[in-house]
Amino acid sequence: MLQIPVSPIADEKVGRSAVANDKERKKMRTKSLVGVLIALLLLAGAAAVSAQDVTQAEKDKALQYLETTKKNVLEATKGLSEAQWNFKPAADRWSVAQVMEHIAAAEDFLRTLAKEKVMSAPAGEPGRDVKKTDEAVLAMVPDRTNKAQAPEPLLPTNRFGSPEGSIKHFVDSRATTEDFLKSTPGMRDHVMESPMGKLDAYEFVLLVAAHSERHTKQIIEVKADPNFPK
Structure with missing residues (x-):
């Protein structure tokens, strides 16, 4: 059988070529891995943007609104006599005591809806215009030109026992809303869905403050x- 001699130089070239190819494959795998990581980071960034989480400025704005509306409720009901608390402008209108009870009850109701x-x-939907x-x-909510009937669970029933009880419950509940x-x-x-x-x-949360x-x-x-009694 005729044997063809193998050149040592040829073997050396083949070896170098194999090493070079192996290095090239490793470089390609590294590039691919980097590409995948970049793509994942970009997707994560897109997800963060689409979620539109509440900014610190928005939280500060809502907190300020909660504090301001609480102060205004307390100011409007400060120092009232029993006759003033219970005066009704008409048979089908609420007294200040009934309005105060409704504010306190609605605070619980709306916050519980939000939380639970x-x-x-x-x-x-992505891209929802939250602003x-x-x-x-x-x-719209503070606008009294649009009248609305309170839902049955929020009608005044003297659930807090007194106007003072309604105020205390409101203050405590507002602190929970802020937390x-x-x-x-x-x-x-x-x-x-809401109206x-x-x-x-x-x-x-904005609705809670606007309602008060x-x-x-x-x-x-x-x-x-x-x-109104003097």
Whole structure:
């Protein structure tokens, strides 16, 4: 059998070529891994943007609104006599005591909705215009030109025993609302249907404060009645 001699130089070239190819494959794998990592980081960034989490400025704004509306409720009900608390401008109108009870009860009701229902509701649509919805809540809810009937669970029933009991419950409940705002992450992540459309948990907090502003105006209206006791 004819044997063809193998050149040592040829063997050396083959060896160098194999090493070079192995290095090239490792470089390609490294580039691919880096590419995957970059893609994952970009996707994570996109997800963070689409979630539209509440900014610190937005939290500060809501906290300020909660504090201001609390102060206004307390100012509007300060120093009232028993006759003033219980005066009703008409048979179908609420007294200041009844309005105060409603404010305190609604604080619990709306915050519980936000915490237990909204935060477990489906996710909102990507790109939802949260600023527009925030502004709508702040503009529409305090507007007393649009009258509305309170739902049955929030009608006054003297559930807190006295006007003073209603005030104490309101102050305690408002502190809980503020804690919910400060400590809850992902308040923009979920939305729930409401009479104003789909609202997230942050917008429900705005709604809580706006609702108390609305009914502070109602208290002022009762006190402005010409027959209000002096």
